[in-house]
Amino acid sequence: MKHITFHLDFISPYAYLAFEHLPQALEGLSHSVTYRPVLLGALLKQHGQLGPAEIPSKRAWTYRQVLWLGQAHGIAIDLPASHPYNPLPHLRLALATTTDGDINRHVAETIFRDVWQGGGEAGDAARLAALAARxxxxxxxxxxxxxxxxxxxxxxxxxxxxxxxxxxxVDGRQFWGFDGLAMMRDYLRGNPWFEGPDWEAAPRRPALLRSSNR
Structure with a gap:
C-alpha cells in the first residue's frame, strides 16, 4: 500500500478540486492518504512568486478555469463572495481538530465545502463560528x-x-496541481517511465541566466 500526503490550503480552488477528485483518481489502487494544511502565501513568498490572484489577467483566467473544471468533472464549486481572503482561521481551525499536523478527510471536506460551495463570504466571523461548531x-x-x-x-x-x-x-515524489492527479495515478499503477531517465534528468539542464540590465 502506498501512502500519500496531500498538502493543501483552503484558499486554493485547485486544492479544493483536487481534493474532491482524489477518490476517483485513486480508484482501484491500494493507498492511504493524510491531509496536511500549509500556508500557501508562505510557500509563494519563499520561492519569490506572486499568487494567481495578484496578477489581474491570471486572476480572471484562474476563476474561469476552476469553474469550467468543476462543471467538466461534475464537482460543485462556487466562488466565495471575496477572494483571495485570509485563510489562517480555516487552517488553524483544521489543525485544532487533531493533535498533530495532519487532518482527516472529513475535516478537510467540511472546511473545503464551506469555502467553495454556496458563494458565501469565507472569512465571515459568524460562518467561521458555525463551522467550528460542526x-x-x-x-x-x-x-x-x-x-x-x-x-x-x-x-x-x-x-x-x-x-x-x-x-x-508519495515515495518522495511530488505531483502538483489538479492535473497532477492523473500523473500520480500513472505512477501508482507502475508505469516504468517513472524509473527511467526522464524523471531525474529533466531538471538537470542548465538554465539561461538573464541579466537584470536587459
Missing part, C-alpha cells in the same frame, strides 16, 4: 500550539521543495 476540536485554534503546528507544516513543506498546493507526495 467540528470536534481538540485544541484551541487561537493557541500558540496550533499556530506553531501550521508554521512547522509549512516550513517542512518548504524544506522538501514544495512550492504550491495542491501537492501530493
Amino acid at each position: 467540528l470536534r476540536l481538540q485544541r484551541d485554534p487561537a493557541s500558540e500550539e496550533v499556530k506553531a503546528q501550521l508554521k512547522a507544516n509549512t516550513e517542512e513543506a518548504v524544506a522538501r521543495g514544495i512550492f504550491g498546493v495542491p501537492t501530493c507526495e
